[in-house]
Amino acid sequence: MSYSPYSLSFDFFGLRRIMKFKTIEWKGDHVRLLDQRKLPQEIRYLECRDAPAVAKAIRNMAIRGAPAIGVAVAMGIALAARKIRSNRPEIFWKKMEKVCHLMGETRPTAVNLFWAIERMKRALNQLHSEDVEGLKSKLEREALRIYREDLKINHKIGENGKILIQDGDRVLTHCNAGGLATAGYGTALGVLRAAWAEGKRFHVYVDETRPLLQGARLTAWELVQEKIPATVITDNMAGWLMEKGKINLVLVGADRIARNGDTANKIGTYGLAVLANWHQIPFYVAAPTSTFDPNLSSGNDIPIEERAGEEVTHMGGRRVTPGGVKVFNPAFDVTPHSLIEAIITEKGILRKPFIKSLRKLKTK
Amino acid sequence: MSYSPYSLSFDFFGLRRIMKFKTIEWKGDHVRLLDQRKLPQEIRYLECRDAPAVAKAIRNMAIRGAPAIGVAVAMGIALAARKIRSNRPEIFWKKMEKVCHLMGETRPTAVNLFWAIERMKRALNQLHSEDVEGLKSKLEREALRIYREDLKINHKIGENGKILIQDGDRVLTHCNAGGLATAGYGTALGVLRAAWAEGKRFHVYVDETRPLLQGARLTAWELVQEKIPATVITDNMAGWLMEKGKINLVLVGADRIARNGDTANKIGTYGLAVLANWHQIPFYVAAPTSTFDPNLSSGNDIPIEERAGEEVTHMGGRRVTPGGVKVFNPAFDVTPHSLIEAIITEKGILRKPFIKSLRKLKTK
Numbered sequence: 001m002s003y004s005p006y007s008l009s010f011d012f013f014g015l016r017r018i019m020k021f022k023t024i025e026w027k028g029d030h031v032r033l034l035d036q037r038k039l040p041q042e043i044r045y046l047e048c049r050d051a052p053a054v055a056k057a058i059r060n061m062a063i064r065g066a067p068a069i070g071v072a073v074a075m076g077i078a079l080a081a082r083k084i085r086s087n088r089p090e091i092f093w094k095k096m097e098k099v100c101h102l103m104g105e106t107r108p109t110a111v112n113l114f115w116a117i118e119r120m121k122r123a124l125n126q127l128h129s130e131d132v133e134g135l136k137s138k139l140e141r142e143a144l145r146i147y148r149e150d151l152k153i154n155h156k157i158g159e160n161g162k163i164l165i166q167d168g169d170r171v172l173t174h175c176n177a178g179g180l181a182t183a184g185y186g187t188a189l190g191v192l193r194a195a196w197a198e199g200k201r202f203h204v205y206v207d208e209t210r211p212l213l214q215g216a217r218l219t220a221w222e223l224v225q226e227k228i229p230a231t232v233i234t235d236n237m238a239g240w241l242m243e244k245g246k247i248n249l250v251l252v253g254a255d256r257i258a259r260n261g262d263t264a265n266k267i268g269t270y271g272l273a274v275l276a277n278w279h280q281i282p283f284y285v286a287a288p289t290s291t292f293d294p295n296l297s298s299g300n301d302i303p304i305e306e307r308a309g310e311e312v313t314h315m316g317g318r319r320v321t322p323g324g325v326k327v328f329n330p331a332f333d334v335t336p337h338s339l340i341e342a343i344i345t346e347k348g349i350l351r352k353p354f355i356k357s358l359r360k361l362k363t364k
Numbered sequence: 365m366s367y368s369p370y371s372l373s374f375d376f377f378g379l380r381r382i383m384k385f386k387t388i389e390w391k392g393d394h395v396r397l398l399d400q401r402k403l404p405q406e407i408r409y410l411e412c413r414d415a416p417a418v419a420k421a422i423r424n425m426a427i428r429g430a431p432a433i434g435v436a437v438a439m440g441i442a443l444a445a446r447k448i449r450s451n452r453p454e455i456f457w458k459k460m461e462k463v464c465h466l467m468g469e470t471r472p473t474a475v476n477l478f479w480a481i482e483r484m485k486r487a488l489n490q491l492h493s494e495d496v497e498g499l500k501s502k503l504e505r506e507a508l509r510i511y512r513e514d515l516k517i518n519h520k521i522g523e524n525g526k527i528l529i530q531d532g533d534r535v536l537t538h539c540n541a542g543g544l545a546t547a548g549y550g551t552a553l554g555v556l557r558a559a560w561a562e563g564k565r566f567h568v569y570v571d572e573t574r575p576l577l578q579g580a581r582l583t584a585w586e587l588v589q590e591k592i593p594a595t596v597i598t599d600n601m602a603g604w605l606m607e608k609g610k611i612n613l614v615l616v617g618a619d620r621i622a623r624n625g626d627t628a629n630k631i632g633t634y635g636l637a638v639l640a641n642w643h644q645i646p647f648y649v650a651a652p653t654s655t656f657d658p659n660l661s662s663g664n665d666i667p668i669e670e671r672a673g674e675e676v677t678h679m680g681g682r683r684v685t686p687g688g689v690k691v692f693n694p695a696f697d698v699t700p701h702s703l704i705e706a707i708i709t710e711k712g713i714l715r716k717p718f719i720k721s722l723r724k725l726k727t728k
Contacts (some may be wrong), residue, residue, distance in 0.1 A: 040685075040686040041682070041683070041684075174600075205692075206689075207600070208574070208676065208685075209600070210572070210574060210598035210599065210600060211598050213684055216676075216677075216684055216685045217684055217685065217686075220685050220686050220689040221686040223689070224686050224687070224688040224689050229690070230689050230690065231689070231690040231691060231692050232676060232677070232685050232689055232690070232691050232692075233676070233691075233692050233693075234574035234575050234599070234631070234632075234676055234693075235574065235598070235599050235600035235632075236538075236571070236573070236574060236599035236600070236631055236632025236635060237631055237632070237692065237694065237697075238635065239632075239634050239635025239636075239638055239697070240631060240632075240634050240635065240694065240697035241692075243634060243697070267598070267600055267601055267604060268598075268599075268600025268601070268603075268604075270603050270604050270607060271600060271602060271603025271604065271635070271639055272603075274603055274638070274639055274642050275635055275638055275639070278638050278642065312572065312580075312596060312597070312598055313580075313596070315679045315680055316679055316680040316682050318405070318680050319405070320405075320577055320580055320581055321404075321572075321580045321581065321584050321596050322404040322581075322584050322585040322588050323588070324588040325570075325584040325587070325588050325594050325595070325596055326593070326594065326595040326596070327595060327596050327597075328569075328595050328596075328597050328601065328605075329597075329598075330601065330604065333601075333603070333604035333607070
């Protein structure tokens with residue numbers, strides 16, 4: 001399945017423009033990223049010319065979303081390899097070790113990052129070559145493979161999941177699990193795109209997703225481009241909408257899923273899952289199988305990133321809170337498997353008990 | 365019990381200042397309000413020189429919080445009376461009718477507003493005087509009585525409720541039910557002030573309370589002044605904090621309470637109450653008895669104000685959402701009585717069933 005960049009007509013300050021975007025692109029001597037921090041107000045691309053620049057873009061969330069981070073990490077490693085001037089294998093291997101470590105330190109929760117590093121390492125190890133140029137090409141091919149695979153996987157998740165969306169549905173989503181969070185198309189938004197393409201008509205409620213507003217800024221932007229009707233709400237409105245019967249399913253992405261199905265995702269997801277359960281609304285997770293962490297038996301062991309307090313205290317560069325007050329800013333939470341109705345993957349829809357359905361998946 | 369304005373030491377942009385503030389003051393020929401829209405960054409007072417100016421300040425939320433709105437409405441009516449130049453009773457009564465109508469149209473959910481209008485009308489009707497100057501004085505005295513009573517009531521709520529706070533507690537609050545939401549001292553924050561004054565030591569988590577950030581801006585500001593340790597969180601973090609055992613009680617204010625105890629309060633309160641119930645954390649409401657609406661048997665009939673979408677789409681004057689996306693912005697929600705552990709009033713702590721405890725209160 002091939003993937004073309006979004007064609008979009010975008011009305012900004014009354015100015016009608018046609019534009020195309022790609023979340024991330026391999027440009028040979030650099031990696032080009034759509035800077036998501038200023039979207040949708042500014043369409044700005046970052047050109048990362050070395051691995052530290054890619055690592056910085058991941059850390060400061062110019063690029064975010066577990067699958068997109070995986071792709072960025074792979075491209076960052078391929079870029080680092082390319083920039084090594086020495087032809088001596090021992091220097092090459094040492095520098096590769098270093099860049100993998102650098103990438104592994106960027107963000108702790110999304111497991112796709114570590115999965116991508118492992119894939120790049122495996123690609124290297126398979127070769128065991130003394131030919132440094134050969135190794136560089138090998139890494140570049142592997143990064144591009146990860147990118148193309150992610151696109152295919154997203155489309156497959158969409159195809160698998162669209163059966164869960166019905167005409168007239170009112171879907172609540174949180175954060176951004178869209179084309180911007182992946183190589184393209186999206187996981188949760190991929191499901192919505194596939195259902196929409198099939199002619200199903202529904203309405204999407206989008207949690208704005210404080211503190212960084214990935215819902216209000218990114219998900220809303222993607223849905224407007226697709227002409228899928230969408231309503232942005234503040235995060236604290238979700239419960240009331242459920243109580244008023246305005247939501248009939250919740251659909252989110254994931255940053256890391258333990259063997260039992262416990263799912264780490266953007267902060268606020270856990271609260272939504274409790275609220276959905278309370279109101280007997282099904283709660284779905286959409287994610288590639290690379291988001292499963294085979295090393296963790298439960299979500300208790302998923303490391304939760306805490307980010308800078310300024311994300312909460314400041315808005316648009318201006319402080320809103322008074323001096324002297326503390327801030328707590330966990331970027332993720334963990335939703336227990338018991339609150340998840342199903343997990344939509346590229347290999348099919350997993351039902352409870354996830355520990356069994358996941359095991360079955362592996363033997364397929 | 366007398367009340368003195370807050371003495372506070374306030375560190376702003378590194379500049380240490382000592383200041384005093386009053387939420388609202390009767391100045392004879394005008395009403396002086398602390399403009400809460402710019403707090404805590406700017407300390408600006410509004411001088412409302414006629415009733416439409418007071419009505420505007422209520423509508424645009426320069427002053428907000430159910431009890432404070434009640435006081436503002438009373439002062440606005442007294443001010444309108446004072447500004448009437450005619451000594452002809454029929455003109456005076458007609459203009460009074462008009463100003464009461466104007467005040468009644470400002471905001472629909474907080475019942476204290478209508479309660480204050482009724483009190484002012486009753487004060488007028490008791491007199492049945494032809495002496496217009498006498499009526500003006502009567503209204504002024506009644507407005508000042510409502511103001512002073514609210515201060516007393518808040519202190520009484522604090523005294524009654526402080527028993528519910530224990531040393532070491534971690535209290536979650538939402539929006540601002542503080543001195544800024546009342547004539548002073550506060551309802552939910554009044555309880556915390558009274559407990560703190562008694563020497564109890566605890567920590568307060570403050571929901572930032574989107575869209576207008578009354579938690580991050582106003583509650584945090586009040587708590588910093590009182591030197592009560594406080595941590596601001598985004599609204600979507602509350603569930604995760606509860607799951608992690610970091611919250612052991614929730615305490616909020618109210619905008620209108622039906623006869624059965626169903627409580628309208630700032631949007632997000634309902635979701636918190638569900639989350640508290642899920643985690644077996646007691647959920648308390650603190651409010652004066654003027655917040656009870658004797659006309660409503662349940663919360664289903666409480667009108668919920670919808671405010672402008674710009675409150676959600678814009679931050680600090682800048683648009684954050686893309687064009688073409690809808691917004692839903694209900695300002696309040698209704699928490700069913702079943703989720704409320706107790707309601708703290710100036711007349712005592714009401715326990716379930718509220719319909720009974722409320723009836724008993726009236727016969728006291």
